Amino acid sequence: MKTVVIKIGGATVDAEGLLRELGQSIHKLLPDSFPVVVHGGGKDIAKQLSLLNKEFTFIEGMRVTDSEMVKIVQMVLSGDVNKRIVNALQQENVRAFGFSGVDNNLFVASRMLLRGQDIGYVGKIEKVNTSIIEMCKNHELIPVISPISRDNEGNIYNVNADLAASELAMALKADDLVFVSDVPGVLINDTVRKEIPTSEIEDLISQGYITGGMVPKLRSAADAVHRGVGRVHICGWKDSETLRKELTSSDSEGTVIFKQA
Numbered sequence: 494m495k496t497v498v499i500k501i502g503g504a505t506v507d508a509e510g511l512l513r514e515l516g517q518s519i520h521k522l523l524p525d526s527f528p529v530v531v532h533g534g535g536k537d538i539a540k541q542l543s544l545l546n547k548e549f550t551f552i553e554g555m556r557v558t559d560s561e562m563v564k565i566v567q568m569v570l571s572g573d574v575n576k577r578i579v580n581a582l583q584q585e586n587v588r589a590f591g592f593s594g595v596d597n598n599l600f601v602a603s604r605m606l607l608r609g610q611d612i613g614y615v616g617k618i619e620k621v622n623t624s625i626i627e628m629c630k631n632h633e634l635i636p637v638i639s640p641i642s643r644d645n646e647g648n649i650y651n652v653n654a655d656l657a658a659s660e661l662a663m664a665l666k667a668d669d670l671v672f673v674s675d676v677p678g679v680l681i682n683d684t685v686r687k688e689i690p691t692s693e694i695e696d697l698i699s700q701g702y703i704t705g706g707m708v709p710k711l712r713s714a715a716d717a718v719h720r721g722v723g724r725v726h727i728c729g730w731k732d733s734e735t736l737r738k739e740l741t742s743s744d745s746e747g748t749v750i751f752k753q754a
Contacts, residue, residue, distance in 0.1 A: 495526040495668040497740065500658035503535035504675040505730055506574060515578070516585030517733035519635060522740075523587070527630050530582075530589075530637045531661060533654035534574040541569050552607055554706040555615055558651045563614040566651045571595075571639040578637050590634040594618075594642035595649065597625040600657060602642035602650045616642050616650025618657060621664035655706075659713035659722075668723040669740055672710055677729035678748035679707065687745070690753045691715040714750040725750040 499519075505511060519528050535556070542549055542565060550557050558566060571593040579591040594600030602616030629636045640657035642650050655672065662670040678685035681702050689697070694715050697703045703711055714725035726739045728747025738744040 494524075496529065496665050497522065497526050497736075498529045498531060498658055498662040498665065498667045498670045499673065499736065500531045500533070500654055500671065501578075501673045502533045502654070502675060503537055503574070505673050506532060506534060506578065507536050508730065511730055512578060512581035513585065514730070514733045514735075516582040516587050518736040519582060520585050520587050521733065521737050526740075528635055528736075529626060529629075529661065529665070529667075530578065530635065531640060531654055531658040532570070532574060532578055532637065533640070534570045537569050537574055538566055541565055552610070552612055554709045555605070555607060555612055555653060556651065558613040558615050560614060563649055563651050567593075567641045567649060571641050575637060575639045582635060582637065588634050589637050590629055591637040591639075592625065593639035594652060594657060598622050598643070599625055599638070600640070600642035600652065600660070602644050602652055604644075604648075604650070614648070614650050616644070616652045618642065618652060618660040621660055623661075623664050626661075626665065653709055653713075655710045655713045659717040662717050662722045663720045666721050669726065670714070670717055670722050670724070671726045671728065671736065671739055672714070673730050673735070674710070674727055675729070676707075677746065679703070679711070679727055685746070686748055688749050688751065690751060691718055692753060694750075711750070718750055718752045 575591040579589045582589040600618045601620040605615045605617040640652040640654045642652045694711050728739050
């Protein structure tokens with residue numbers, strides 16, 4: 494049975510009808526694959542922060558997060574977004590179980606410094622405890638995971654969902670890691686690049702072809718491939734056939750990140 498980690502972003506979660514199609518798409522992968530869903534929710538977080546008149550900034554695609562903001566992020570991701578996804582999957586007869594990196598110490602985090610700069614309660618994952626994932630697999634439950642995590646002192650951190658998905662895929666030695674994005678793939682000069690070897694990624698970033706949130710996404714992808722994940726896919730969402738097509742090389746419409754032999 495193949496293990497497939499699927500990361501869906503906040504903009505994708507909010508797209509009309511997509512969650513229903515996600516449920517259908519995951520249903521089509523069963524029983525040959527064990528899908529594990531990791532989700533973000535940046536759009537929903539921004540909406541909530543705006544309602545509370547709380548300003549925020551990004552540094553290299555990471556949201557600077559203070560102690561008040563991390564509570565809001567946890568509420569939105571682990572409360573609202575997580576349960577919306579679980580509900581949508583169960584409507585398509587996919588038995589889903591939603592939780593966060595906090596639960597059973599799935600992700601043990603520490604404070605992330607970005608080029609030596611403290612960006613608040615933003616975490617990086619130090620350790621992955623996969624026992625709760627194995628429990629889900631044994632009980633034929635599809636995990637739906639919010640990336641909110643904790644450290645050994647009980648501090649709660651906002652963890653980038655791309656990084657969380659990568660770390661989890663590496664810990665599970667996943668066959669495939671799929672990033673479902675709000676773009677059809679990695680765009681170079683407005684054209685989807687079908688394949689990118691990991692050796693080219695830093696050059697593409699330094700030359701300005703890769704910017705914003707795609708920077709941590711591609712770095713996560715490269716790290717994952719170098720540490721045991723079979724392939725990483727970055728794709729947009731079309732319909733309930735999207736996941737099946739992306740996992741079939743001949744039908745793939747997104748970008749595949751791979752390590753050259």
